[in-house]
Amino acid sequence: MSERRIGVYICYCGGNISDFVEVEKVRDAIENEEGVKVAKTTMFACSDAAQQEMINDIHEHKLDGLVVASCSPTLHTFTFRGVAERAGLNPYQYVQVNVREQVSWAHTDLKEQATEKAIYMVKAGIAKVRLTQPLKKTRIDTVPRTLVIGAGISGLRAAIAHSDLGISAFVIEKSDRIGGWVSEFGKMYPHNRLGSDLITELSEEIKKRENIHIYTEAEILTKSGSVGDFDVKIKVKNEEISLNVGSIIVATGFVSYQPSEGEYAYGADGVLTLPDFKELIDNSKGEIIYQGKPVKNVTYIYCVGSRDSSGEKGHAYCSRYCCNAAIHASLVANDISSELNQFHIYRDIRTYGKYELLYREALQNGAIFIKFDEASPPRVEKSNGRFNVQVKDVLTFGEEIEIESDLVVLVTAMEPRENKAMNDVLKLPVSLDGFFKEIHPKLRPVETVIDGVLIAGTSQAPRNSAESVAMSLAATSKSASLLMKGYVELEPLIAMVNEDTCVWCGKCSEACPYSAIEKISSGEKEIAAINTAQCKGCGCCVPVCPENALAIKGYTDEQIRAMIDAMEVLL
C-alpha cells in the first residue's frame, strides 16, 4: 500500500463541469484509491474559501500530494501550486486534471461517458501524484541590467523603457550607426512624422541617461549563466568586453526582399523596390524626378516575395506591413505631385484597422486599384524607355489592362535577417519562416523557451514600426518583471540522468537543442550530466537514450506507466 497521503478535489465549476459530469459519482469512484486520504467536491476550487479548505486539509491530514480536477492547467496550475506552497506542501506534488475543457465541455451530450472519462483522468492524476517527488526550484539572484541586441527603433525604445524602470541597458548594434531602417525613412504612417526625427528624438533621450550604454559595430560572442544572471562576452570593433546582465532582448530587425533579376523586370532602370521608392520620394520636392525625367505614371505591384511559396525565393507568409506602407508612400508621392497617376496592382488589400483610412484617402485622390489573381500575375515589359504593365483585372472578369508606366514599384516582403552567428550563441528557436519564435503567440508572445531571452520587433515577425515598439515594450515589461523582483526561480521539471545505467554514448548530447548535456567523470566511468540552468525540459534526449537512463522530472517512465495502468483498470 502507498504511504502517500493525497487530497483530491473535484470542481463543479458552478455547473460548467457538473452539468455534464456527475461530479459526486467521480468523487465516490476515486475516494478509495490507494493513498487518497481526502476526496471532496467543491463548487469553485479556485475560490478563496476552497483554497483555504485545501490548506486546512493539508495541515489537518498531513497531506503530501494534491490533485485538483477542474479546468485547464493553463488557467490554474500556478493558483494551486500556490495553495500547496502556502500549506507547506511541495508545489510539484500537485497535479491538475482537466475535466472541463477536455471532458465536460467536449462531451456535453454524453453525461455517462463524460463521467467515466473524468474518473479515468482523476485516477491517472492520482497515480501520477503518487509517484511525485518534492522538487526544488533553483533560485538565482538577478542583476538589474539588460542586453539589447539591435539598435533599431525597437531596441532603442526597449533600452529607454528599461532605463525608466531603473534597469541599466547595454545596446549592441552590428552596424556602425543606430536607428536601423527607421532612421532612413522620411514620412511614416500614420502620423507623417519623419523616421529620422523619431530616431533623433530617441537618441537625445538616450544621451540624457547614464544607465544606457550603446556599442556600435558590436556583436555577441558568448553567453553563459541563466536567466537573471547571464555572463556575456561582446566584441566591439576589435575589443572584447564582458557584461553581466539579467535579461537579453533580441531586436535584430529584418531585411527587405531583394527580387531576382528579371522578376517583374527587376534590374531594369525604373523598377524599384518599395524601400528604394521611399528613398526617391523622401528626396523629392515639387515633382518626382527619376534619372532626370519627370515621373507621371507609377504602378505598384503588391505581394512581391510574400504569399508565394512556389518560387525559390518567395515566402508563404503575408508581410503585413506592405499594403499600408505602399499606400502611404503613394499618398506622400501624391502630396509631392498631385498630377501623378498611380496604379496599385494587388492580390488583396490588407490595410487593417485604422489604416483603412489610408486606403480611402488613396481612392479619393484618384488612385486606381486593380486586383490580380495569384495564378495570373502581371507582366512587365520595357519599351521605348517606359514600362508596359499588363494585368488581368479580376473585378472586371479578367479584362486585360495595359498600363504605361514611368516607374514600377515592387512592394517587397520583409525577410528574417540572417543571424546565424548570434543564434549559435543564443540558441533561440526559429520558425519555418525564419523569424524567431515565441513560446505562444497569444499566451506568451515575447518569451522564448530560453528563459530571460525575449524577442521584439521584426526579428519575430513582419510588422510595422508602431507594432514593433509595442512588442519591445511588452518584452521590457516581461524583462522588468523578472529583474525587479531581485530573484528568479527556475522550473525543476528538467532532465535527470540515471548514473547507474548511463554509459555515455553521447546521443543525448547530440539530441539536446540547448547544449545542456555534457560528459563528466563519475568514478571509473563517464556519464552524462545535465546543466540545470540550460535544460528546458523538452525531453528530446529521453527517447534517444539506448540505456533508458534519461527522464524528465514529472514525466518519468514510472509516472506515464502508472497513469496508463490507472486508466486500464476502468477501461
Add this chain to the structure above:
Amino acid sequence: MEKGGGTAGEQSPQRVLIFSTVFISDVGIDLAGSSHMRYPPSSIAIPLPCSSGIKPEWILYALQHGFDGVFIAADGTDCPFVPDCTSRTAKIVDDGQKLLIEHDIKPERLKMAAVCSVCAEPFVKHMKNFQESLKKLGPTQGAD
C-alpha cells in the same frame, strides 16, 4: 461505458490515448472543448512537454494495457523547443511502429498529426477519423 465514443447507441468505443503537448497541442484540444466540438470521449490525453520526448515504449505499453490506439498530437512547426520537431516526432513514430510490429500489434494503431494551439477543428476530425479506422481493426487486447 457507452459504446461508440461519440453518439449514444453505437458499439465498441475504441480507446485512444493521446500524447499531447503542454504548450501547443493540449491548448488546441482545450479549444475544441471550449468550442463544444464533440469527439469520442474514449480519447484521453496525457500532456507532455514536447512530442519529440515521447518514448516508443510508452506507445507499446499503452496498446498492451487497454488502449486500442495511440494518437500523437505533435507540436509540428509550432514547437517552441526545436524547429525540427516534426521530423524528430516522425522518427519516434517510425521507431514506435517497428516496436509494435515486433509485438504483433498493427502499426496503424499509432497515428501522428500536428495539432496547433488553435487546431480545434482538425483535432476533432483526426479523432473521428482515427476512431473509424480503429473500429475496422477492432480492440487490441494486447496484440493483433
